Amino acid sequence: MSRHSKRDLSEFGDLFMPDQADEPILPPPVRAALLEWLTEIWADKELLAVGIKPRRRAMFEGPPGTGKTTLAHHMAARLGLPMLAVRPDRMIGKYMGETSQTIGALFEAARAQFDGSPIVLFMDEFDTLASDRRKAGQAADNDRNEYVGTLLQRLEQYEGFLIAATNHADWIDQAIWRRFDMHITVDLPGQEERERILARYLSPFGLPALALARLAEAFSSASPALMKTVCENIKRQIVIGPRLGSDMGREAVFARILTSVHPHPDLGTPRLWSLGAKDPALTVMPWPLPLAADLPDVEAAEDDAAGQDVVVPFGGRRP
């Protein structure tokens, strides 16, 4: 064991506790994959009896702001475990061999923890550590080859749960890629998910079904994170606009929001940003926004399937 084995886990990133987790709104195939994984972890003893172990390593792939970190945290919470979100900037070192050593120290610390109270290890921006090895040449490449090799070995030996996330799945080293039992694509949301995301983040305000559907169409190709930001800005405007004496007309409010909130250019331009405050979705939107509780045809914004929130402690059984 190296001298690094005594390093504290918090040196490598941030600890996320189970009670702080949110459930991301995801399309049915992703939810199904997650439930399958949870179920096999809960059934670990039955699986062991037939000679297999639950899968331990998953890679979440997809564009920024689609809920990969949120999903990892939610997964950990459903297992009743804290999650260590490893910070890539704490892993990459300046000196030759430093990154490799830090990777070793991280896995030693996680393993020591695993024997006592386990955690889920979450490695965000995984491509920064695991992008493919180059043919050895320059010193930086040699260093990279070394730490990618170390990461590969450590991944193989690690017994705990590990989730990696990346926006650049195609950059990941192939050998490392193969060490993951599961690859889950967390893509941009479809119309149905967009409606649910808007309803969640507009709450306590709400929209009648038709207006909600129109607004969700205007956000096509937007990430959940972008939709959340717009919804928060709408609510912020509703609260602070009148104090500032701002024009609180619908068009004026949206014009202000759309000047300060922009989608990343790489992800395409959702219609709302092409048409701006003149978007037809806004013309069918009741204004001022009604409270969800006052709308007859709006069910509770939160639609988490029954029982989904139950936290089953690691090693426990699904109730």
Ligand SMILES: Nc1ncnc2c1ncn2[C@@H]1O[C@H](COP(=O)(O)OP(=O)(O)OP(=O)(O)O)[C@@H](O)[C@H]1O
């Ligand atoms: N599918 C979703 N449902 C509900 N909220 C979401 C969803 N995806 C993202 N969000 C919200 O957007 C914010 C950013 O999400 P998160 O950090 O999980 O995205 P990410 O995929 O990890 O992004 P990145 O690739 O940039 O790390 C969070 O506040 C989260 O609540």
Ligand SMILES: [Mg+2]
């Ligand atoms: Mg993330």
